[in-house]
Each structure stands twice: as C-alpha cells, then as structure tokens.
Amino acid sequence: MIYEFQHGVITGxxxxxxxxxxxxxxxxxxxxxxxxxVLTGADRAPSTQMPWPAHMREAMLRAALGALADxxxxxxxxxxxxxxxLQGSICEQVTALMPEDGGxxxxxxxxxxxxxxxxxxxxxxxxxxRDGPDAIAGQVPKAVLExxxxxxxxxxxxxxxxxxxxxxxxxxxxxxxxxxxIFVTCDTLIQHGRHLLLIKRGGQPGAGLWALPGGFVEPDExxxxxxxxxxxxxxxxxxxxxxxxxxxxxxxxFDYPKRSARGRTITHxxxxxxPEGPLPKVEAADDAAGAHWVAIDDLDAMRGQMFEDHxxxxxxxxxxxQMKNA
Numbered sequence: 001m002i003y004e005f006q007h008g009v010i011t012g013x014x015x016x017x018x019x020x021x022x023x024x025x026x027x028x029x030x031x032x033x034x035x036x037x038v039l040t041g042a043d044r045a046p047s048t049q050m051p052w053p054a055h056m057r058e059a060m061l062r063a064a065l066g067a068l069a070d071x072x073x074x075x076x077x078x079x080x081x082x083x084x085x086l087q088g089s090i091c092e093q094v095t096a097l098m099p100e101d102g103g104x105x106x107x108x109x110x111x112x113x114x115x116x117x118x119x120x121x122x123x124x125x126x127x128x129x130r131d132g133p134d135a136i137a138g139q140v141p142k143a144v145l146e147x148x149x150x151x152x153x154x155x156x157x158x159x160x161x162x163x164x165x166x167x168x169x170x171x172x173x174x175x176x177x178x179x180x181x182i183f184v185t186c187d188t189l190i191q192h193g194r195h196l197l198l199i200k201r202g203g204q205p206g207a208g209l210w211a212l213p214g215g216f217v218e219p220d221e222x223x224x225x226x227x228x229x230x231x232x233x234x235x236x237x238x239x240x241x242x243x244x245x246x247x248x249x250x251x252x253x254f255d256y257p258k259r260s261a262r263g264r265t266i267t268h269x270x271x272x273x274x275p276e277g278p279l280p281k282v283e284a285a286d287d288a289a290g291a292h293w294v295a296i297d298d299l300d301a302m303r304g305q306m307f308e309d310h311x312x313x314x315x316x317x318x319x320x321x322q323m324k325n326a
Contacts, residue, residue, distance in 0.1 A: 005032035005188070008106030011077075013040050014057050015050055016148065018114040018124060022064050022141045025114045029065075032106040035072045041075035043303035043311060045209050046156060047128060048164050049122075056151075063143035079286040081256055081312040110225075117128065120145050129157070131165035134271065159207075166204040167261050174263070183265040186227040187214030187310070190237065191319055192293065193276030199234050200290035201307055205261055208289070211307035214267065214315070224248075227270045237280060239272065247272045250317060259309045271317050 008028045014021055028035050042054040056077040062069040120251040127135045133148045151157055174181045188198035198210045215230040228239045250271040284291040296319055303311045
C-alpha cells in the first residue's frame, strides 16, 4: 500500500488514552506507513496528574490500536520542565529514527483530527479515581477501559483515590474565595558534598514520595525565612545566619502552572552548598515521615519516586551530578 507519508510522529502523555486520541492516531495510520509515538512524563512518580508509568500507557495504546500497533514504535521521554536545553533530546531521538533514504514525515500539525484537550484528560483521570472505571465508560477506548477495570482492583488505585479525594476537599475548602487562590511556597536544596537532604512525605498529596524540605509561606515571614524554618521543622537541621551568609549560592522561582495538583502554586527554591565532610545528623519531624542524606549520584534512579516537579527543580540547579540527560 502506498501512503501519503512514510513516517509520522505523535507526542503526548496519553494519561489515559482517550477516544479522541485513538481517532487521531487512526487518522495518522491511514496517512503514513509507520508511526513513532512519544510518551511524555516518563520519569513521573504516580500521582493524580500522572497515575500510570510510561510502560502502562504504552500497553493501553497497544491494546486500543490492535493490529495497527505493529506499525508503531514507542519512545518514553522525560519532561525536563526547567531545562530547555535538555528538552531537545526528544526531537533528537525521533530524528535519529528517520531513514537515510528520506521519505515524507507526518507531523501532528498535518492531522485534521484535533488533539484531545488536556483539561479533558484531567477530568477523565479525576472521574476515574473518584468513581471508578464505569464513570468514564465511553470516554476511553473499550480496550483501555478493560485495562482500567483491572487497575481499579490494585493497591495503587486505592492510594491515588485517597489522594484525589484529598485534593477535591482541599479545593472545595477554597471554593468560597472570590478569586482562584495562588499559593506561595518555598523549597530548599541542602547540598553537603556529594549528598542532598531529602524528606519522605508523610501526608497527602504525595504520601510516601521523596521531596525537598519545604512548605507554605507564613504571613509574617520572608521567603528565605520560610525556607529556613521548614528545613528546621522537617529535618531538625538548623541553618544559622552564618550558614545563610556563607553557603546560600542560588535561588530561583518555579511557576509552571500545572506543577501542583492542589492548584496554582508558585515555589521559591533556595540552594545551600556545604563542602565535603561529616554529614550533620537529621531527624524527621513535623509532617515529614523521613529525613535522609541521599547520594547525589543516586538521584537519577529516584526520578520515579519524587514528589511533583522536585526532580526538575533539582535538575535545574545542576548539582555537579552524574544525573543522566535523557
């Protein structure tokens, strides 16, 4: 069969694949011989925003596509929210697949069928986690629905359902506000030689995930005061004024609009760097379930266990690590 294009590329989260997504992919297969499907968010810990790892989303797509999946390959791509210099790695991976003899390429902009709106996928995820698979029947392909029925019987589903209900209540508590709230938080990177101080979250959202010490700004304190207070409250590590003056090396605002499921949350991150030496004693306190010095060289393997965008925040500060770039 002669196709209009030899190859095509489609990028998306597909969390989960919607009926509109399937229609778009089927159009792409009608017009091109082989499709490269790039799944974003490959390094995300399971959350209400991204419940399924990339390999599960690929399995959903393969089930929905049936025999068409034989004409596709899949690329699992990390997001790199705050490192534009690394985001190009997705394009490089796809370009490397291009045959040397040329041939036409179908891009997402060439498709007549519009992509599913991100808000639609968000509503489907929330409905599924609140009320189970029957609540989204008709919005996802039948093969995907059957896989979600099986997933709904797992511990992971129940854990994320608790998180969804927490977020629902959290947002409802702000429902009387005259305008949508904008939250301000601070997070802190305490680097000690080749180690970084992390906490394990004790409460929702993200219970059990690793995170930077941090929290919400109080009305009577500066951003730096918030960062220092939260470190002390969650890890019992006391940053003195001398420490702040000598070891605070950088700060940055992170304001990606969808960075938190709780709502619009702008965080200010502060990076403290101490030289190599004996690691100070830390102890989990307040709402932290654990506090540990983690080897910087181990951070890359922990991407799928990190809260929200904290992997991306750490990546932004380039901690002289051996973290992989793709």
